[in-house]
Amino acid sequence: MPPPTATRVPEHSPKRANRQIERETEGFIALYADATPEEIAERLAELDREWDIERTLQTNFAIVSAIGLALAALKDRRLALLSGLAARFMLQHSVQGWCPPLPVFRKLGVRTAAEISKERAALQALAARFAATAPLEAAPGERARSALQAVR
Amino acid sequence: MVQAAVAATNQRVRDNTARHVNRRIEQRTLARLAYFAEHPDEIEERLAELDAEWDVERLIEAEGSTTILTGVVLGVLGHRRWLALPAFATGMLLLHSVQGWYPLLPVFRRFGIRTEGEIAQERYALLALRGDIGGLAADASASARARQALAMAERRPRAAVH
Numbered sequence: 011m012p013p014p015t016a017t018r019v020p021e022h023s024p025k026r027a028n029r030q031i032e033r034e035t036e037g038f039i040a041l042y043a044d045a046t047p048e049e050i051a052e053r054l055a056e057l058d059r060e061w062d063i064e065r066t067l068q069t070n071f072a073i074v075s076a077i078g079l080a081l082a083a084l085k086d087r088r089l090a091l092l093s094g095l096a097a098r099f100m101l102q103h104s105v106q107g108w109c110p111p112l113p114v115f116r117k118l119g120v121r122t123a124a125e126i127s128k129e130r131a132a133l134q135a136l137a138a139r140f141a142a143t144a145p146l147e148a149a150p151g152e153r154a155r156s157a158l159q160a161v162r
Numbered sequence: 163m164v165q166a167a168v169a170a171t172n173q174r175v176r177d178n179t180a181r182h183v184n185r186r187i188e189q190r191t192l193a194r195l196a197y198f199a200e201h202p203d204e205i206e207e208r209l210a211e212l213d214a215e216w217d218v219e220r221l222i223e224a225e226g227s228t229t230i231l232t233g234v235v236l237g238v239l240g241h242r243r244w245l246a247l248p249a250f251a252t253g254m255l256l257l258h259s260v261q262g263w264y265p266l267l268p269v270f271r272r273f274g275i276r277t278e279g280e281i282a283q284e285r286y287a288l289l290a291l292r293g294d295i296g297g298l299a300a301d302a303s304a305s306a307r308a309r310q311a312l313a314m315a316e317r318r319p320r321a322a323v324h
Binding site: 071093 | 170171172173210212213214219220221222226227228230231237242245249252256258259260278282285286295
């Protein structure tokens with residue numbers, strides 16, 4: 011059975027990279043705990059634009075594959091095997107969740123779409139779109155934690 | 163405002179899908195939420211299903227890589243003209259990652275394959291339904307509560323949509 015879409019990338023990432031990414035996400039949510047709805051809307055728009063790990067890897071695989079095919083056309087067609095290798099790793103990433111460039115991108119802080127969605131839902135809770143998960147008089151840190159908890 | 167050539171990650175698939183197909187996907191989600199509003203004890207199981215659900219990106223990666231691999235094998239072992247197949251598939255993969263469109267996207271979307279954003283929307287709406295994220299009016303009808311929950315979990319505040 012292939013692993014779940016939502017967790018296959020963290021499962022195959024270095025633990026330290028996962029922890030670092032979680033800390034950064036929590037930091038952002040804490041930063042916006044007492045932000046105005048406009049500031050939160052701006053951050054949500056940023057999240058819409060953020061390149062997730064799938065998009066980053068697809069671009070990476072497409073470029074490597076294109077280089078292999080260009081070399082095959084110009085030099086020796088056996089160089090198309092570079093393109094085949096990129097495709098082979100993209101297939102492994104799709105089904106299993108791991109591929110050689112994954113640890114590098116994760117260490118650079120590239121998040122999964124699910125990780126981004128979690129921040130989005132937490133921000134929406136902060137914007138009281140989920141009828142505030144913690145009372146407004148609670149400390150921002152407490153509200154941030156409860157918002158993150160709420161969307162876990 | 164100039165539309166960026168590089169589309170927003172979260173919207174690029176929906177922007178490249180026919181409106182009625184997007185709407186059908188939303189309506190199916192809404193119908194499921196109405197069901198779970200009345201069966202909250204089954205939400206946990208549904209959340210696990212959502213984690214496992216293959217989104218558009220995962221499917222494109224599986225299909226695109228298979229196409230490229232097939233073309234490369236045929237092109238190296240057989241006639242080199244076969245290399246046009248991986249060349250085309252590679253170009254389409256790059257197009258999809260940057261702009262969002264993909265030749266098979268209309269097919270996948272019509273089969274109901276969702277984006278991660280759409281799956282996440284159902285996930286958080288379910289959590290809201292169960293009361294994990296804020297409270298919903300308990301006296302409203304199941305479908306009204308479902309709509310309310312979906313609106314809560316929508317990807318951005320209405321005010322930010324122009």
